[in-house]
Amino acid sequence: MKTHTIRSGQPWLNSALSDGLLILSMPFLSLVLVSFFPDQFKVSSAMPVEYWVVLVVFIDVAHVYSTLYRTYFKAETLQKQHALLVSVPLFCYFFGVLLYHLDSFLFWRVLAYLAVFHFIRQQYGFMRLYSRTENNGKLSRLIDAVTIYTATLYPMLYWHFGEVRNFNWFMADDFVYFPSKALATISLYLYLIVIFVYVLKELNLAIQNRQINIPRNLLIIGTFLSWYFGIIYFNGDMAFTTLNVISHGIPYMALIWFFERNEHQQLIRHRNLMSRLAFGKYGLVFFILVILLLAYLEEGLWDGLVWKEHASVFSFFSSLPQVHDVNILTMLIPLLALPQSTHYVLDGFIWKRR
Template identity: 55%
Template sequence: MHPSKQPWLHSAWIDTVFILSPPFLCLLAIVLFPDFFQQHVHNLPVPAWVLLILLIDVGHVYSTLFRTYLEKETLAQRRQLLVWAPFGAWVGGMLLYALGGGIFWRVLAYLAVFHFIRQQYGFMRLYSRKEKRPAWERHLDTFCIYAATLLPLLLWHVEGERNFNWFIDRDFVYLSFPAVAPFITAFNGLVFGVYLLKEGWVLYQTRTLNVPRNLVIIGTFLAWYIGIVYYNGDLIFTSFNVISHGIPYLALVWIYGHKRQTKASLEGKPAWHDRWSLGLVGIGFFVGLVVALAYIEEGLWDALVWRDHPQVFTFFQMLPQVEDKLLLSILVPLLALPQMTHYILDGFIWKSSGSPLKT
């Protein structure tokens, strides 16, 4: 594929910087500053926690608002889903927490894993939208994107606990069968090699190369294997996991809003809710709102449940920590409701055939 005809979602530089480069930039940071990352194998320094968890991870959850509740068209088309999804998630969360806090976090962890995997598949599909290729090539790409994510997770499960977790300690079910780990690793490498050979063959046969699709798939292989398997450190895992997921998602929501506004302007019917993605003011509103909501949520988590970062949430420390199990069974699912709703809605909101992202 000629460079000028690449299937960018917005533009070469926006897509490259905010969607495609994050896993490679994480790897570059680890190579340039290995001592810093090795110093934080078991925990995150507070500044890193603020950047990775508060601003990016929790922040990207709230960006879904701009694709759902703050978008008039989606709100009208999917009103029932937008009303019942959070209600059902809260009720389901309370039932799970009533069975045990560990059960609640385990189900939420696997739901999050599914969400993370599907995002990589979704980006691969978006960047393949203009290709006319044989079915076997498309099926191989799909197999590779799932292998790139599931095989490192399988290694995590068979090797047992690591120096990091998804949400809390032992939120995964560990199989403790390390004897099969070398075979899984070899298979992961084989799949990666087959993908590279396939792309080399396609390039030789057609003189075309889909740059963004290749960067998505190669970046996924690198981020998930290096972040989970090759290294065993909390900061490295969290950097790969959060940056490679959260930054592209934030960019995707902004690109969608920008394209939607552009279309509305061309049709002569722009509205105030279409203008949030335009210019510095729009970007400031977008970033400011998600950061403010993320800070409030994490402040409530810290004061009422965790008490991990009082220096970051000084104002919230006047609130009492909740220890009653019944109250926690109501409160914890309520505080987790934004991310649960985000996971659920994300499975629906990007499937519209009329989405401006698919043009």
């Protein structure tokens, strides 16, 4: 991936402006947005349906489909990684059916933990990207890794054995909960120690190098803010979803756009129709519309066949019969969740490079 720097030597992925607007600013803007919420939306499970559509359908679900532009929409990738791109969805579906057959609740619990792993690894991946030009030694890289994982794992530990949360990841009680004040206190002290060590390390590097890695530090600070305030400080579904989804979904879509547009511009011989439409001069509109349409179709099928909760939003699908038969649901639920589970697993492979 061709990347860009500015005179100060900052390791931007695309440019200071686009990185700042679409990746690094998202946690900060989300926190500002939440600060304007009425109090009941900060501490309860309430969420207006219109807001749910924007966050869940048009950001969270849509970002899953942006992966298509890096995988199934690319003829070159399909040819080179055919075995991977065929086997992963087959494995996810088979394993999903098996889990749902054993216990439908177990299916959702495993999917929730897989989602958390994906969200955590994305922050680590961004941190590595913004550290790619540094040569600060193994200890510095270790501190960075421990810090980004701490920023995400401590809030998750709090969710597991701290105060009861008024929200969930997919469904009620999908995380194992075992309250323990001792574990909560120990993890808090470790959390603060890691922050202190990271700050000392950055001060030392700033003195030695006479420069600060701006995007990496903004990424780490934003991760701390979005995960702490989204999960611990606020205790409402609307606040959690805002900080969680916006900080994750929009940067991911931006990364796909930056990376694939750059390849489109460089590898002329590999341009296909989808590439020309999505990454040409005016391709951003097409890029967004496709993933929004796919997200709406998926959620419409969920609502029409399973949930029956948002008929006003998915009126076109409201005539579909709600499925109650356990045997059919065992085959249907993992199928509807397949784009999501495939995205989680594939994302661990499609970004691997030296």
